[in-house]
Amino acid sequence: MNRDIGADRWKIKIAYDGTNFHGWQRQNEFRTVQGEIENAILPLSHGRELVPVYGSGRTDAGVHAHGQIAHFDLKREITPVKLYRAINGNLRKNDVKVMSAEKVDSQFDARRSAVSKEYRYRIWNAEIMEPLERLTHTHVSKPIDIDAMRTASAYFIGTHDFAAFSANPLREIESTVRTVNFIDIISTPPRLEIRVNGNGFLYKMVRSIAGFLISVGTGREKPEAVTEIMNSRIRTARVESAQPQGLTLWQVNY
């Protein structure tokens, strides 16, 4: 007999290797992170009903997460440690894990409560892609001018309309204005990592910024072009989305 208890709201941190997922969002036909987590929580739920799990945002197929955050409500008395261990015990594969769990106020919302997010975009800049790094880095074989890339990155900092650096920007949301707090470019050859922190991101915004920075770094575009393209508010072929496997949702801040 289950006791009739109220639901607690839980915040969990999830890490995953996106290689073998069709992204975050549950889809009936495909393996997704949200689907796997919801399936793993199901046996813990009151009456074994599906417990919807809400993420801080979606990630596309192939995109990884070090610290994706999600929330859900569970009618069950359980400690944080027992909860994340139980979910991990129910996950069938090792490419997704719940790293921690904490009980939060019922007003907490993984997406709406987030004040900023950090994504990291990894590039392998050498003639030949090192096999062991291929699932977490994008290969750029041409030499990269990192100074040019850093100059370009400065144009993205601040509050701007990022419509030209996103995909389908007007389909789901009203405003395409976002604030980028910082972009750090860390070079440890042949690795290059672009760290982007912002208050929110449009669909494919980080991959569009990374793709354009790669175009600047390899000499196809000038750093100053960022402003011109941004002001156009129109996505064109000049902005390419960098490949998904280089991208990791690193951290969500509340």
Next chain:
Amino acid sequence: MNRDIGADRWKIKIAYDGTNFHGWQRQNEFRTVQGEIENAILPLSHGRELVPVYGSGRTDAGVHAHGQIAHFDLKREITPVKLYRAINGNLRKNDVKVMSAEKVDSQFDARRSAVSKEYRYRIWNAEIMEPLERLTHTHVSKPIDIDAMRTASAYFIGTHDFAAFSANPLREIESTVRTVNFIDIISTPPRLEIRVNGNGFLYKMVRSIAGFLISVGTGREKPEAVTEIMNSRIRTARVESAQPQGLTLWQVNY
């Protein structure tokens, strides 16, 4: 018409993600690194005959390489850059690449000419295995005493009979005496890396050393036990082979 030219001996450096290989050595039924490389060289060979490729040593299924070295003889005039690019162009998947090629003296032998080799064994020491690291690290959830591990590692340094720290030591070779030049243990929590350099290694020797160091680090064995076990010259259940995915053949020195 092929010109009738002499064969050149080539030395190539190969990197691979061992996850989806049945090890180095060619097997008819399974995908192996040697098999893939030989298949990729075939179209370049005089008369399209199989060119045997000789590695510096075998690696087991799941074991990776950053700098495996191999040699082969090819009757074809070609530059080093064109050669490695041609082989890479013929490789069907991205989990193996030829990183460089150089023409060498006909006496060069990838195995016999090697003066030392370095292997790196990677451990993820935290309660939960980070999904993105699972294919290149071994998970140890218990806290590790790194000082105890370092103390134990010193007993392996030098010239010893490693029969007790290898598998099937007498099946193929006569002497089980080898020299370990150094073992460095690099701790960057939650990562722990054991770097082992020696003049040669018996079958499963590095994984046996790593496995025993893990036993010492987690308190199941004392550092001093290394000498006692080594002197027994008999492999027992006290020595466990650490899992293959943590191991990478890092470098072969000539």
